[in-house]
Amino acid sequence: MPYPSQELLRYANALLAGAGLDADKAGAVAEILLEGDLLGHNTHGLGLLAPYLAELQSGAMTKDGEPTVLADHDAAITWDGRRLPGPWLVLKAMALASERAARLGTCTVVIRRSHHIACLAAFLKRATDQGLLMVLTCSDPNGESVAPFGGLDAVFTPNPISAGIPTSTLPVLMDVSTSATTNGLTNRLHKEGRQLPAAWVMDGHGQPSTDPAVLFQEPKGTILPLGGMDSGHKGYGLTLLVEALTGGLAGHGRADAKEGWGATVFLQIIDPRAFAGLDAFTRQMDTVTDRCRASRPANPEKPVRTPGEGGLKLSDTQLRGGVDLYPSIMPSLAPWAEKYGVAPPLEKA
Numbered sequence: 001m002p003y004p005s006q007e008l009l010r011y012a013n014a015l016l017a018g019a020g021l022d023a024d025k026a027g028a029v030a031e032i033l034l035e036g037d038l039l040g041h042n043t044h045g046l047g048l049l050a051p052y053l054a055e056l057q058s059g060a061m062t063k064d065g066e067p068t069v070l071a072d073h074d075a076a077i078t079w080d081g082r083r084l085p086g087p088w089l090v091l092k093a094m095a096l097a098s099e100r101a102a103r104l105g106t107c108t109v110v111i112r113r114s115h116h117i118a119c120l121a122a123f124l125k126r127a128t129d130q131g132l133l134m135v136l137t138c139s140d141p142n143g144e145s146v147a148p149f150g151g152l153d154a155v156f157t158p159n160p161i162s163a164g165i166p167t168s169t170l171p172v173l174m175d176v177s178t179s180a181t182t183n184g185l186t187n188r189l190h191k192e193g194r195q196l197p198a199a200w201v202m203d204g205h206g207q208p209s210t211d212p213a214v215l216f217q218e219p220k221g222t223i224l225p226l227g228g229m230d231s232g233h234k235g236y237g238l239t240l241l242v243e244a245l246t247g248g249l250a251g252h253g254r255a256d257a258k259e260g261w262g263a264t265v266f267l268q269i270i271d272p273r274a275f276a277g278l279d280a281f282t283r284q285m286d287t288v289t290d291r292c293r294a295s296r297p298a299n300p301e302k303p304v305r306t307p308g309e310g311g312l313k314l315s316d317t318q319l320r321g322g323v324d325l326y327p328s329i330m331p332s333l334a335p336w337a338e339k340y341g342v343a344p345p346l347e348k349a
Contacts, residue, residue: 002322007345009034012049015333018340019056020063025088029118032087036119038318039311041175042326043184044119050332051261052085052116060260061085061115067092070112070251075100077109078250086117086263090136094123097269098132105274110245111265112252116140121175121311124164128171131278133270137161138263139246141253145186145215146179147222149236152206154222155254158182159242166272167285173308178238180224186212188328200224242266322348 012030013023021029029052036045055061060083067079067089077096081089093109100107120136127134137160144154158177165172180200189196190212199208204219208229214221226235245266247253253264272281295304318324330344337344 001347002318002324003345004348005034005038005319005323008037008046008323008325011333011337011342011345012046014342015049015053015336015340016056018336018342019053021056021085022064025063025085028088028091029085032091032118032122034323035122035315037323037325038315039119039121039173039308040314041119041121041311042329043182043188045122047184047188047326047329047332048116048118049329050336053336055115055261067111075104075107077107079109079111080252081111081114081265083113083115083259083262086115086265087122089114090117090123090265090267091126093265093267094126094134094269097267098127098130101132101269101271101274106268106270108249108266108268110250110267111263112250113259114138114263114265116261117263117265119175120160120162121173121308124162124173124175124308125171125312127269128164128166128173131166131272131282132164133166133272133281134164135162135268135270136164136266137242137245138265139242139253140261140263141247141256142258142260142262143183145183145223146225146239147202148239149225149227149232152202152204152219152222154220156239156243158223159239159246161238161242165285166278166282167289168282169286170289170306170309170312172285172289172306173311175308176226178226178235178242180226180228180232180235183223186215186223190216199228202229 009030013026016026033046062083067081071078097107097109139159140157143157146156147154158179160177162175195210199210201209201221202224203209203214203221225232246264250264272278289306293304297303
């Protein structure tokens with residue numbers, strides 16, 4: 001049975017409060033995790049809550065305090081996130097960048113030493129609803145599962161890059177990894193003994209594979225760059241761009257000692273009003289997106305959509321009819337609910 005979204009929000013908030021987060025931080029994390037599931041990103045929604053609670057319990061995620069401001073040049077800001085909750089840090093950075101962009105046209109915040117920031121797509125509509133263009137990307141210098149194109153040894157994390165683009169109707173919400181797949185999906189499928197839908201990984205001898213188990217065998221395999229064995233040089237280039245925008249600009253990344261699961265973040269807000277104007281911007285983007293949707297579909301049963309369109313429709317459906325969680329999520333949270341005395345969410349009647 002699906003769960004009412006408000007019940008899931010209550011449940012996540014209560015668990016995070018039980019783990020020691022104040023109301024502001026718990027609310028931010030709970031909202032972003034739920035938004036991930038609403039949009040259909042079920043490896044980066046409430047499926048992350050149990051690991052987050054474990055990080056809070058161990059002290060690997062910081063519970064209290066504020067980020068440290070390392071540099072502030074009005075339109076360019078650098079924070080040390082002090083391993084505070086990633087979703088809360090990103091929402092805080094968005095608020096600051098949006099306020100500055102209203103005066104300056106644009107503002108960029110980079111964050112070193114954030115904890116994991118969950119689903120990037122979950123943040124974007126908050127910007128597009130204000131007529132703002134947003135770019136958000138991150139890397140995790142503490143991990144490596146993706147090899148450079150042509151190599152066997154992992155150097156990178158999947159390094160997602162996302163953008164929210166306002167239009168006069170449905171915004172464009174783009175969220176893609178610069179690798180062929182993610183750690184979340186490969187870990188899940190490996191635990192379940194299942195295969196990937198295509199050869200998105202490579203074994204330790206350089207052979208493409210659909211089996212995520214190759215990532216855990218010796219010699220260890222790797223996730224392929226976006227584009228796979230044929231055109232992975234493109235994903236590799238994008239991966240390096242993400243490294244420059246995150247670790248490079250933040251001055252903290254793979255050159256530094258590992259601290260545990262986390263993120264280095266690049267967030268930019270651009271206000272079209274400071275350029276040709278919001279009306280001119282949406283006129284152009286409306287034309288482009290309308291033409292995309294009007295393109296004759298290769299499969300008549302699958303009309304052309306813009307990025308994020310399916311997720312927004314799914315979100316609307318789940319807000320009205322209840323949220324279908326991936327089967328492993330509620331069992332993973334049951335021990336935490338017992339530990340903190342939190343009542344489970346009610347299923348939708």
